[in-house]
Amino acid sequence: AQSVTQPDIHITVSEGASLELRCNYSYGATPYLFWYVQSPGQGLQLLLKYFSGDTLVQGIKGFEAEFKRSQSSFNLRKPSVHWSDAAEYFCAVAPPGGYNKLIFGAGTRLAVHP
Amino acid sequence: GAVVSQHPSRVICKSGTSVKIECRSLDFQATTMFWYRQFPKQSLMLMATSNEGSKATYEQGVEKDKFLINHASLTLSTLTVTSAHPEDSSFYICSARDFRGLIETQYFGPGTRLLVL
Numbered sequence: 695a696q697s698v699t700q701p702d703i704h705i706t707v708s709e710g711a712s713l714e715l716r717c718n719y720s721y722g723a724t725p726y727l728f729w730y731v732q733s734p735g736q737g738l739q740l741l742l743k744y745f746s747g748d749t750l751v752q753g754i755k756g757f758e759a760e761f762k763r764s765q766s767s768f769n770l771r772k773p774s775v776h777w778s779d780a781a782e783y784f785c786a787v788a789p790p791g792g793y794n795k796l797i798f799g800a801g802t803r804l805a806v807h808p
Numbered sequence: 809g810a811v812v813s814q815h816p817s818r819v820i821c822k823s824g825t826s827v828k829i830e831c832r833s834l835d836f837q838a839t840t841m842f843w844y845r846q847f848p849k850q851s852l853m854l855m856a857t858s859n860e861g862s863k864a865t866y867e868q869g870v871e872k873d874k875f876l877i878n879h880a881s882l883t884l885s886t887l888t889v890t891s892a893h894p895e896d897s898s899f900y901i902c903s904a905r906d907f908r909g910l911i912e913t914q915y916f917g918p919g920t921r922l923l924v925l
Binding site for chain 1: 814852913
């Protein structure tokens with residue numbers, strides 16, 4: 695069955711520290727991969743996406759993610775976290791070729807200490 | 809990026825009443841929109857796919873007679889929660905597919921928080 699696993703439910707980092715949020719997927723073929731961010735009471739904003747090509751993807755707000763086929767992973771990284779990055783982060787997959795069904799992970803809540 | 813709006817942002821209703829939630833794509837036409845439901849501290853679950861001019865496609869386990877979806881125009885989809893009960897209280901989020909660029913993109917609305925008393 696298709697699934698997305700975000701092993702870390704909650705992560706706390708200090709402002710200025712580096713960040714890595716983990717995402718693993720289970721899918722028959724290499725899916726389209728996404729990271730979204732959700733601020734409290736808000737909808738989702740797309741940070742970045744991977745469809746094909748370069749496995750290191752740059753996104754908005756200084757985020758990047760690396761697709762590793764051998765590990766079925768798509769981890770999100772940021773070299774220096776800002777207090778405004780505190781939010782919920784969702785990894786998602788979709789069938790290759792379209793957005794027909796986005797399957798979301800459970801999310802990782804990021805807290806940032808000053 | 810494209811903007812998707814939802815109205816209302818928050819609604820409180822009595823048990824047994826119906827509630828309509830609107831989802832609009834403000835600067836692009838969306839032939840396909842999606843409706844998600846999110847419980848507190850949980851992920852988004854796709855409820856249904858809304859296609860302009862045709863019937864919505866519901867995910868397994870979602871009652872189509874309870875969650876009525878209408879996609880009457882290229883910029884508007886509505887979700888009506890009929891005879892709402894407290895267990896329907898949730899955060900409802902819509903999204904819209906944008907085909908204008910080289911690569912399709914999906915934009916999300918800000919969500920509607922429904923509380924059924």
